[in-house]
Amino acid sequence: MDTSDQIVHLLRRAGFAAEPEDIERGIAQGLGQTVNRLVGFEQASEIDLIVNGLDVDEPQAPPRFLETLQIWWLHAMASTRRPLQEKMVLFWHGLFATSKDGVKDVRQMYLQNQNFRGNFNPDTGRIVNPDPGSPFPVGNFQQMLVYLTKDPAMLYWLDNRLNRRLNDEVGGNENYARELHELFSMGPEDVVAQVPNYTERDVRQAARALTGWTVNIRLDELNNFPRTFRFDAERHDPGPYEHLGHVGGDNADFIFRNLVTHRHPGQQQSAVGRFLGFRLFSFFGYENPEPEIVNALADVFDGANGEVPYEIRNMLRTIFMPGNPVSEAFYSAQAFRAHVKSPTEYLVGSLQLLRPSGLDWQDAHTKAFITRSLRDMGQTLFRPPSVNGWREGLGWMNASLAMARFNFANDLTSGPRKDQPLFDVHVFLERSDLQLASFDEIVDVTTLLLLQAPVADQDRQMLVNYMNAPINVIDEAERLEIKVRGLIHLIMCMSAYQLS
Structure with a gap:
């Protein structure tokens, strides 16, 4: 694959298409600068469609809001000056899959979409473009789990708004705690070592730590539908908890930290790093990447080579930037035209x-x-x-x-x-x-x-x-x-x- 083929391949995978002008620009800039431009997408101004967004402050959602929301996002994807940002929003929507059928108000799905692109503050329930504290879409994954857990659509979708202190073994609702382990962070088993990542007791103990993480259902002039995270201390189980081999903590931060640092005995890479390495490379490269590819990306996630740990942007840069084994796989014949378009x-x-x-x-x-x-x-x-x-x-x-x-x-x-x-x-x-x-x-x-x-x-x-x-x-x-x-x-x- 020559340089022009690599640039076309990169543009298709890091966005939605390789348009002629972008191909010419990429060839003129070179592959390295093109990667930097795509990964550092904040340098490109967002389109007015995103900045102004949809009006969600009316007393109730307008008719056919789901169709309006779908068209809004598809228009954004087709018009964006930040293709990798929109591609990552699509990635998170698939990984943290949430349906409008399980939420209180369909407008919560719009807030989640803005959350995934870094424009929503769940503590205030407001869209801030950009939210300076948001880790989405390519920042610190540990902090992403915090924002995800506070997300109003997710609080309804997997019922953690109902989770309250029960006893020393489990919280009142473990739905979210289960999917947090099974689908959102590490998977039921390590993708390389193929050993179980957690036990049922780990899930139950995590549910204890997540008690009291709920949504503010008291509506006012700033919140016309449930859209603001609220921590209910009266419902919270203050621990300590036993989770993934650790004992301690008095809130969910203990759980999030355990998740991103968890390693199996004898394994150099974290389970979450391997999980995300597998999912990201499968999404951008090819399905079922080799263990050495997964481990190399997990090393980047863990900060094994001096990187800032848990940063998704570093993993993306490793996939796209030439000069390492992961990018060699990304630009290989095995990856070229091997991805079935969604x-x-x-x-x-x-x-x-x-x-x-x-x-x-x-x-x-x-x-x-x-x-x-x-x-x-x-x-x-x-x-x-x-x-x-x-x-x-x-x-x-x-x-x-x-x-x-x-x-x-x-x-x-x-x-x-x-x-x-x-x-x-x-x-x-x-x-x-x-x-x-x-x-x-x-x-x-x-x-x-x-x-x-x-x-x-x-x-x-x-x-x-x-x-x-x-x-x-x-x-x-x-x-x-x-x-x-x-x-x-x-x-x-x-x-x-x-x-x-």
């Missing part, structure tokens, strides 16, 4: 590359088309199928889900309203300098735009044959428009386009 990645990336000029994010038909398409492809944002999140990889692909992708491609290029098509062929040809191009040139430029790589000879010939095949249209301009729409649809249906 429906969100497929949809957002397509919008970024094609830039459909007829797409109006506020239009009711457009909103319905986009949210319906995403649902049919198998991913409804803010409604994961369970606390386990979505199945990744080939879990995104079966006959019906693939057909939904092809239907989206058809509607994007040719509909869904025939009188007002979203995609303007003439704008596309002008932007690509293809007004006077031959069919062969149109095929080559369009495949390069959408796939960022030459296609196999037989696939290219198939597309050229399609362009040259006769159709019952006399007007040449109309023929060209029909053919270009069909060409893009065909490319978006190719197996190569489903991979990043």
